[in-house]
Amino acid sequence: MELTGSRPEVVVVGLGTMGAAAAYHLASRGVRVLGLDRFTPPHARGEHAGGSRIIRQAYAEGRAYVPLVQRAYELWRQLGDLAGVELMTQTGGLMLGAPDSVHVAGALASAQAHGLEHELLEAKTIRARFPAFTPEDGEIGLYERAAGIIRPEAAISAHLRLAERSGAELRYGAAVTAWEATHDGVTVRVDGDTVTADKLVVCPGPWAADLLRMTGVPVTLESRLQHYWLPSDPFAIGRCPAWIWEPDGDQVGYGVPAFAPPNDLQGAGPGVGAVVKAAFHTGERPADAELGAPSATPDDLNTMTAWLRSRLPALADSSYIESKPCLYTMTPDGDFILGLHPEVPTVAVAAGFSGHGFKFAPVIGEILADLAQTGHTLHNIEQFAPGRFTAKATGP
Template sequence: MVSRSAGVIVIGLGSFGSATAAELAGRGLDVVGLETFGPAHDQGSGHGGSRIIRQSYFEGADYVPLLRSAYAGWRRLEERTGAQLLTLCGGLYIGSETSPIFAGACAAAQRWELPHEVLDADGIRARFPVLAPADDAMAVWEENAGYLRPEAAIRAHLDLATERGAELHFGERVMDWRATHDGVEVITEQQNYAADRLVITAGAWAPVLLRDLGLPLIVQRQVMYWLQPEFTAASGYRDYTDWRLPVYIEESASRDHQIYGFPMIDGPDGGLKIGIHHGSIIRESTADDLDRTVSDAEIAAVTERAQQLLPAIGARPVRAKVCMYTMTPDEDFVVGRHPDHDRVIIACGFSGHGFKFVPVIGEVLADLVQHGATGHPVGMFDPCRMLSSSDRDRTGWPLQSR
């Protein structure tokens, strides 16, 4: 028996669900949001204190218009809520001349005429003496890059959604959903809901809630590490304020793993946050079977890799935290209407680089709920691209743009 009817139900109130609920409620819709865990929790993908934001996008130049909209969206959210979410400290993208990181960042910056500089290995060392790039390294330096505060951003969107009238339920796990003749029904551990529309933003739980589609989504276990520098006379540094680190991403043919990192944004006691985006240390998992214990071997491997790029860093770990990436085969997102149910909108598979897009994706999902289309360029994220040709033929819908 249905105990609550709504205009729109949003499943998952993490990064994208919180933004979508806020946007929908701001447009006057009757919104119910459902979340298994608490507000801004640490069980999924939207935690860890910081996320990189950048515009010279090596993943693809087609992302840049969305990034411009996202930057504007973050600033609007800061103005509306008073939260301090986006800090620009510059970004450095390091690789060989033909590597995807360097070549891709150059291509995006040049296509969209983004302010940037190109540095060789000597230029990197001169600008950032604490870094020790490979001798063949090249880098794109971008001032208009920095980091976001994910937990604060999610809380800001949740607060805004509540202020605008959304009804948000935490600690309520969704067991299943189904399409009905005039809408959708959602079944949780506590009760059943009916709605005209449904938005599924379930992160690493999307493979379960969208199992009918058979999307080729893979959940990766990821670890974020915070390491404590040890300043000795030989290092040449008095303390972390001498480092002048930007956000950075580095890959090298001579070094295993693609590494990324941040300035010491929480001071010396907070440690220097570093992570591995790609490499042999990453393993597959499922959301409900995730191993949240970080081994000594993992810490040793990441510390060794970090010391290649930052030789002054010490070996003492401050802490480590497990999170998840939900990967697509092409590492592009999945955003659009469910191929079988035109009242259901899905967003998943953000492949470890999605958080910076949260405000604009919230707008996109709200557009699709209200209008069935959006003015934002999201055609490359259409779920149908990942279906077999026979499955793709079951819908004649165009890509979600207008």
């Protein structure tokens, strides 16, 4: 299995969220790229299904993420222009909870550290301004006007289409079973065949535990359920922002305003112009990469509806459509695994995005292209060093 005419300079394993972006950025720089995936992205077996993802700059998960997501905003716009597709829609974003909750206090810290435009809103102001929400008097919200949603399936398709246009060879239905470093590059095992290249980029998604080949890296695979309703007036874009809500002592929920439904949302029926999504960001739902995510049960919907009843009652009372699973590849600290492989400098890895990585896809692709070409990037990715877990496992 070889590229027509010449050996690839870089093989990209996994063409989902991050691999598609990496293949595009490498190919757009004139690099000979071979991309491999066991499925045909976008699909329902990765971490990108569901029709929408939130993008925000006031980043509760840590202020170190802000420069990366700011660059991602630029690259999303460029990608949409090149592909001729609207990928990102500004809806505003609302982080709700107690003043000292992680998602409010963390978002505020990032906004203040980077001078981001934001507003702090009391509960009564939130109820008046955004009538879908009914926070308790002790809760507040950080509102960020620049936040919005991205369409993940369309974004992956755009990256792949532009990668091929730039000369990348992309092969689907090609299951990678192993890889190893050699004296002159890397070899990759694909369905019993061998591919050789100078460099390797591994974007394994749910298969991180097997394909990273990093002993001691404690990634786990979990699933979440995304629930969909037919919208009522309070959930229109302009009246309802994208939101993340961290109630005291309860699960963290999130959702997006009315948007075009995913293509495979069968229960939406013909002619449905928009749906509203809500889901839990936290919770324990183990999943298996080979078997996929477990199906929803009536208890799952009842738990979600009960959570919404006192917070977004109009949504709880709306016409329910169905649920769809998505996968989270988790790290213990919630930070990404991004950088050169700690034992094999000819290999760059991107994994463990812990349920908050999609918004970064184009800048992750840019970083992986930098690493594959030069071994370095100007982006600050020290916090995401792949060796941080293995170093702890082998340290004194």
